[in-house]
Amino acid sequence: MTDLCCCPPEAGNSVCELPAQDFSRPARMRNVCPTCGVKGKPVQGQTVKSLLAVSLRQVRQVEYMFCKQATCTVVYFSLDGEQTFNIEQVRERVYQKEPDNGEAFICYCFRYSVGKLQAASPEVRKEIVDNIKSGIHSGQCACDLRNPQGSCCLGNVYGLIKNLETPADKTNR
Numbered sequence: 001m002t003d004l005c006c007c008p009p010e011a012g013n014s015v016c017e018l019p020a021q022d023f024s025r026p027a028r029m030r031n032v033c034p035t036c037g038v039k040g041k042p043v044q045g046q047t048v049k050s051l052l053a054v055s056l057r058q059v060r061q062v063e064y065m066f067c068k069q070a071t072c073t074v075v076y077f078s079l080d081g082e083q084t085f086n087i088e089q090v091r092e093r094v095y096q097k098e099p100d101n102g103e104a105f106i107c108y109c110f111r112y113s114v115g116k117l118q119a120a121s122p123e124v125r126k127e128i129v130d131n132i133k134s135g136i137h138s139g140q141c142a143c144d145l146r147n148p149q150g151s152c153c154l155g156n157v158y159g160l161i162k163n164l165e166t167p168a169d170k171t172n173r
């Protein structure tokens with residue numbers, strides 16, 4: 001069907017008589033972070049563009065992944081493994097990278113910080129969750145543009161509240 005050579009360069013397509021396809025980016029798609037080796041989560045291009053603090057000339061038309069590993073400084077990496085953006089290149093403190101930093105937001109759309117949830121009573125935490133849910137239902141959130149992970153924060157909020165309200169002897173699993 002195609003008139004192009006489909007041999008990868010390492011297979012020796014220089015000797016093939018068909019014109020070579022563009023193999024400048026051999027299919028080495030990896031969904032693991034090149035720095036920590038942990039599997040990333042796909043993020044939309046608009047998330048990367050709105051969260052980066054660097055010239056968007058650096059953002060390519062490729063897929064980007066979010067690294068949520070707390071011990072790794074990489075926030076976004078390209079699926080081709082050729083590009084990484086670290087915490088200093090992101091406009092917001094990233095909750096996953098600084099889970100104990102009270103100043104980091106956990107809900108970026110409605111601006112609830114980790115510290116706010118830490119300091120709140122269980123009743124106030126419920127009110128915060130209700131406020132976030134109500135904002136979501138009113139279509140007022142923009143997680144893809146404000147949250148570095150590019151998706152809804154509620155899972156993180158529930159997780160943090162659970163940690164805060166679990167007796168200390170149960171947190172060391």
Ligand SMILES: [Zn+2]
Nearest residue numbers: 033036067072
């Ligand atoms: Zn990483």
